[in-house]
Amino acid sequence: MLIERPKPITEQVDSLIRQRIRDHTYAPGGRLPSEQELADELGVSRTTVRSALTTLAAERLIIRRQGDGTYVNQRMREVNSQLGGLWDFSNIIQNSGYQTTVQTLYVKYRPADEHAANRLNIPPGVSVLELVRLFFADAQPVVYSTNVIAGKWLAQTESDYETKLALHNFLARYCNQEIAYVISDIGATLPDAETARILQRETDSPLLNFSEIFYNEDNQALALGNNFYDEKRLRLRLIQPWG
Amino acid sequence: MLIERPKPITEQVDSLIRQRIRDHTYAPGGRLPSEQELADELGVSRTTVRSALTTLAAERLIIRRQGDGTYVNQRMREVNSQLGGLWDFSNIIQNSGYQTTVQTLYVKYRPADEHAANRLNIPPGVSVLELVRLFFADAQPVVYSTNVIAGKWLAQTESDYETKLALHNFLARYCNQEIAYVISDIGATLPDAETARILQRETDSPLLNFSEIFYNEDNQALALGNNFYDEKRLRLRLIQPWG
DNA sequence: TAGTGGTCTAGACCACCCT
DNA sequence: GGGTGGTCTAGACCACTAC
Numbered sequence: 001m002l003i004e005r006p007k008p009i010t011e012q013v014d015s016l017i018r019q020r021i022r023d024h025t026y027a028p029g030g031r032l033p034s035e036q037e038l039a040d041e042l043g044v045s046r047t048t049v050r051s052a053l054t055t056l057a058a059e060r061l062i063i064r065r066q067g068d069g070t071y072v073n074q075r076m077r078e079v080n081s082q083l084g085g086l087w088d089f090s091n092i093i094q095n096s097g098y099q100t101t102v103q104t105l106y107v108k109y110r111p112a113d114e115h116a117a118n119r120l121n122i123p124p125g126v127s128v129l130e131l132v133r134l135f136f137a138d139a140q141p142v143v144y145s146t147n148v149i150a151g152k153w154l155a156q157t158e159s160d161y162e163t164k165l166a167l168h169n170f171l172a173r174y175c176n177q178e179i180a181y182v183i184s185d186i187g188a189t190l191p192d193a194e195t196a197r198i199l200q201r202e203t204d205s206p207l208l209n210f211s212e213i214f215y216n217e218d219n220q221a222l223a224l225g226n227n228f229y230d231e232k233r234l235r236l237r238l239i240q241p242w243g
Numbered sequence: 244m245l246i247e248r249p250k251p252i253t254e255q256v257d258s259l260i261r262q263r264i265r266d267h268t269y270a271p272g273g274r275l276p277s278e279q280e281l282a283d284e285l286g287v288s289r290t291t292v293r294s295a296l297t298t299l300a301a302e303r304l305i306i307r308r309q310g311d312g313t314y315v316n317q318r319m320r321e322v323n324s325q326l327g328g329l330w331d332f333s334n335i336i337q338n339s340g341y342q343t344t345v346q347t348l349y350v351k352y353r354p355a356d357e358h359a360a361n362r363l364n365i366p367p368g369v370s371v372l373e374l375v376r377l378f379f380a381d382a383q384p385v386v387y388s389t390n391v392i393a394g395k396w397l398a399q400t401e402s403d404y405e406t407k408l409a410l411h412n413f414l415a416r417y418c419n420q421e422i423a424y425v426i427s428d429i430g431a432t433l434p435d436a437e438t439a440r441i442l443q444r445e446t447d448s449p450l451l452n453f454s455e456i457f458y459n460e461d462n463q464a465l466a467l468g469n470n471f472y473d474e475k476r477l478r479l480r481l482i483q484p485w486g
Numbered sequence: 487t488a489g490t491g492g493t494c495t496a497g498a499c500c501a502c503c504c505t
Numbered sequence: 506g507g508g509t510g511g512t513c514t515a516g517a518c519c520a521c522t523a524c
Contacts, residue, residue, distance in 0.1 A: 008512060034490060045514050050491085058301065060424045063460065066491045067521030075462060079426060083326055084483045168485070181303045182483040183322060187474050188431030188449035206431035206449035217306065219318060231430050240327040240425040242411070251493060277509060288495050293510085309510045310502030 009044055013052035016042075021061065021072050028074035032062065035070075060241045081238040087182055087212050087225055089135045089143045090166045096234055098137035102164040105132040105198075109151065119213055120150045120221045127151035131163060131170075134198060141199050142234045148224040153177055167214065171222055180217040184210055191228060199230055208236065252287055256295035259285075264304065264315050271317035275305065278313075302326055303484050324481040330425055330455050330468060332378045332386045333409045339477055341380035345407040348375040348441075352394065362456055363393045363464045370394035374406060374413075377441060384442050385477045391467040396420055410457065410466065420459050428454040434471060442473055451479065 017038075020026050032038070035053065039046040053070065056062045059082060064070045080095035081088075093100040109127050117124040128148050135143040147167055153175040161174060171177045187209040196203045212225035229236065260281075263269050275281070278296065282289040296313065299305045302325060307313045319325075323338035336343040352370050360367040371391050378386040390410055396418040404417060414420045430452040439446045455468035472479065 010512075036490085045516095047515085048513060051513090053491095063423075063462070064491060065460075065522080067489080068523075069490060073462070075426065075458070083329070083481075084485050086483055179485045180306075181485055183318065184481055184483060186429070186451065186479045186481070188451045190447075190449060204433075206433055208429065208431045208451075215318070217308075219306070219316070236429045238427055238429070240329055240427060242327040242422045242424055253493075279509085288497095290496085291494060294494090296510095307510060308503085310504075310508080312503095312509060 009048050010051040010055075013038075013042060013044065013049055014055055017052060017056060018061070026072050028072050028077060030072050032070040032072070058241060060239055076239065079237045079239045081236060083238060083240060084182075086184060086238065087210060087214075087227070088166055088168070089145065089227065089229070092236070093135060093137045093142065093234065096137065098234070101136040101138075103134040103136065104163040105134060107131045107161060107163050112148075112150075116148050116224060119224055120148070122150050122152065129154060133163065137234050140233050142230050144195055144198050144228040146226045149175070149222065153222060167223065167225065171214070175222065177216050177222050179214050179222065182212050182214050184212045186210060189228075195228055199228065201230060205230075205232065207231070252291050253294040253298075256281075256285060256287065256292060257298055260295060260299060261304070269315050271315050271320060273315050275313040275315070301484060303482055319482065322480045322482045323477075324479060326482075326484075327425065329427060329481065330453060330457075330470070331409055331411070332388065332470065332472070335479070336378060336380045336385065336477065339380065341477075344379040344381075346377040346379065347406040348377060350374045350404060350406050355391075355393075359391050359467060362467055363391070365393050365395065372397060376406065380477050383476050385473050387438055387441050387471040389469045392418070392465065396465060410468065414457070414465055418465065420465050422457050422465065423460040424458055426456050426458070428452075430454070432471075438471055442471065444473060448475060450474070 026032050033041070035046050035049050038049045042049070053062065053064065057064050060073050061076055062070055063073050080092045085091055090100045090102065108130055110130055111125045112120065112122060112128045114124050116128060120128070128151055131147040131149070133145045134141055135145060149171070153171070155174060155176065161170070165173065168179050171179060188206050189209045191199065191201060191203055191207050193203060208229040208231050210225065210227040210229060213221050214223045214225065216222055269275050276284070278289050278292050281292045285292070296305065296307065300307050303316055304319055305313055306316050323335050328334055333343045333345065351373055353373055354368045355363065355365060355371045357367050359371060363371070371394055374390040374392070376388045377384055378388060392414070396414070398417060398419065404413070408416065411422050414422060431449050432452045434442065434444060434446055434450050436446060442450070451472040451474050453468065453470040453472060456464050457466045457468065459465055
């Protein structure tokens, strides 16, 4: 059923260069081989290499200087998030140098309430899967997370889900859906007693609140997120490319 | 002195398409002409058109469907911020459908304190320009903003700055510097008495706090930002492309 | 001056959607 | 089958930097 297709060369080049930056084959602040050298090494055209480099430069992972060369942006080590990944808490914790642990508080089907139904564009009352989890950075609870997935996306109504997956992996495995983009509301709130208890926090210490809707390429709402992030425990530092 | 050069064709095509989306020449949710038609209309190659479309697709302003066509993503109307613009409050207010008003509380030179000096990578005590402003959405105060610019970037030590400019425009006009990227810390804080007074808020209502460092293409710190954003008054909703 | 990245072209072929 | 976007190539020329 599943067709295995070779990934586009540009993506492979993109991945390869990312890998080499991660493992310091290209050192932080160091210089990459020239575009022509990369093209020769990999046996592809310079245009293909440039396509990959353009993506990396857009994220500011590399910096290109005309007449000079292409360099690894060492400042990326200081951040733990980029704008496309502001909802991927496992990754943020990992990027901060901590071990990510996920504790599943509960996972269950329930009828969609008015609010969820509206945002997911489904009739109220139909079944949705609710996934409530707690993310730890090493031993410290950092994010109290609720995700709601519209039942129509779930292939089978099984109950032995691997609940520690990041949401995009969960949607990929159980719904065969890819996230194309996310719309997030960012807020600052004082936690209620329950939230404070779970995060082992006082109720007078404000938390970041992220409320998200996840969409696929066809603009269909896949899932919701509501997350309380304790930025006193884990700094949230992101890079924003401009222009 | 200044060399006037025609902008790259890809950027012109990018701007043109953005303009046509803004003025609904290409309606929300509507379909764009094919890449070949655009290339013919503008007298450029399809590759050039594709380069511009790739940028727009990366921001999710348009959605491309193989075998079908390219469409305007109507969901962009729901958000007020995207990608690299989480610090551009004038723009966020504007995108929300309000009139942006900027009130300059004060602007003055002062010696850099330890904190600012570290972040700007300058010796403590050297002169910096501090710009303290309040942003209104219509008549409501929404953002209490402090910017600090290293004195070395300011061409002349004049005092009749146009202080209502967005920071990137200010840096462009008076420092001849372009922002390449921004590193932001996002937090949730209870305002102190002074901040609450200025934003006409209670001290028990948490605010979003953005603490930023602005860098140019050479990785040099240009300026700092520290902003209190009242997301109870103006929702902060942003789109995050994924993958 | 040599080498780098920046821009742009023309064209080939493929994968996919619609009718 | 015809049209759409997706991928990739080869090559030309330009702008800029380092030496």
